[in-house]
Amino acid sequence: MISKKEIEKLAFLARLRLDEEEQRNVPGELESILQYIQKLSEVETSEVDPLFHFPELKNIVRKDEVREVDKKTQKRMIRMGKDKDDYLKVEFTL
């Protein structure tokens, strides 16, 4: 059983603040999922490799190069934040 304290720690690591109701319910909800997942321990896997990629697919890579971006696109990117000239204004961090 995952303890309430463990959940608190995981939530902090994941930068999530849980409200009181969540703090109460999440341990039980995760427990039922973890119990279901326990089924996997029945499977013999000592001779099996993990499947991370499908063999037919190869990574597509592109050159790491600086590309010119037109003014319109620059503005569009900046519009996502509060723009100030050609800078992107972000949250105060210190």
Place this chain on the structure above:
Amino acid sequence: MSDTIRETQKKLRNGDISPKELLASFFSRIKERNKKTNALLAVYNRATQEMEEMNKNLPLYGSVFAIKDNILVEGRRCTAGSKLLEHYTAPFDATVIEKIKDKGGVIIGKANMDEFAMGSSTENSAFGPTRNPHDLERVPGGSSGGCAAALADGMCNAGLGTDTGGSIRQPAAFCGVVGFKPTYGTVSRHGAISMASSFDQVGPFAKSVEDAELIFDAIRGKDEKDSVTSELLRKEKKEKIKVGVPKECFVEGMEESVKEAMEEAISKIEGEDVQVENISIPSIGYALSAYEIIMASEVSANMARFDGIRYGLELERPSAKDLKEAYLINRGEGFGKEVKRRIILGTYALSAGYYDAYYIKAQKVRNIISEDFKKAFLSVDIIFTPTTPTLPFKIGEKITDPLSMHLSDIFTVTANLAGLPAITLPCGKKEGLPVGAQLLARRFQEENLFQAAKKFEKLWRK
């Protein structure tokens, strides 16, 4: 307007109907029904003008799309069903949107969804649940429930969704339309908001298998902006189709009415050129467990980018005393319950000491499942399963029990684990509600899949 894209195209090209009349019929349906179903989150009036200006010879001419709200359309809001992205405007078109526009399609609106595509009922949307047009007390399925409901209800004639564990196929089945998840790697995800990157695929909702194929042909292909895409398609024409039915799919917990519908569907396709045989894929029983771990792990990594600072959220001066607290508040208030649960589960599965026992173990089981399917496809061309174990359930019925909600995806997750193409199509009705049958093929063999699906579609419509 219940015509397919093909039928609509013909009428438009012959001048039997004008773009204005076509779009007006969709808009009036939206006006009449969207308040009841909440299928669409945004409606674009410009679609009419766009179609009027379109070249009539383009392959998607006449198609009118509802787009799941986790796919970026330039200059439009893209919320992913989340409060966190409520004010986020997409700065560019997703590759699939670019292709749809280039090939003659128009977009009528954005469709509701479970937050960040996490859910099987579209009840997890920050903008209220979507209701099933066949019965407003029931869910449309999820996570792409808005697309499926809009299409089934005559608000559009096509849809585009994402499928990580069944998010196209399960709602398509619940709403009585065709839903297709392509082979992993055939369709670009650039501009689709990531959930679990080793499973995510973009795919169509359609009124017919032929329409689904038409949309797939338009959106597929290699894209340097999605590093695992490929042009590969394997062609193999078959005169006779061998269909395998895994016995593991007729499990406990499956509703009697769904089982009945499956037996009826199977008996209808058996014939001269279709041979049905019972097969066994023992590892199917472990698919959902493996999926849960891998999905949650990838979710916890992908969701890290949503800090409430970089995307969308116009921050009020936060009460936070430092950045750490700002993250805790933004993410704590911005994400809904299901998203938070999955992030925590994924963080747990990836943490030191548990990584091998959970994540690596699940990836090994995933390999066994993939190999088991490969073996099964040595003796059959197509695998047949139910799409869902139950009929569409009531709103509120499963929302407080995450595990029973996740069990809705028990037959669909296998295709994502093994990267297979999978299509669901209506195979009948029970208790007045649609039932879907799912067909799977080998990776990159969409051609065989469509061939079989078109054949069965005719037989099941009779």
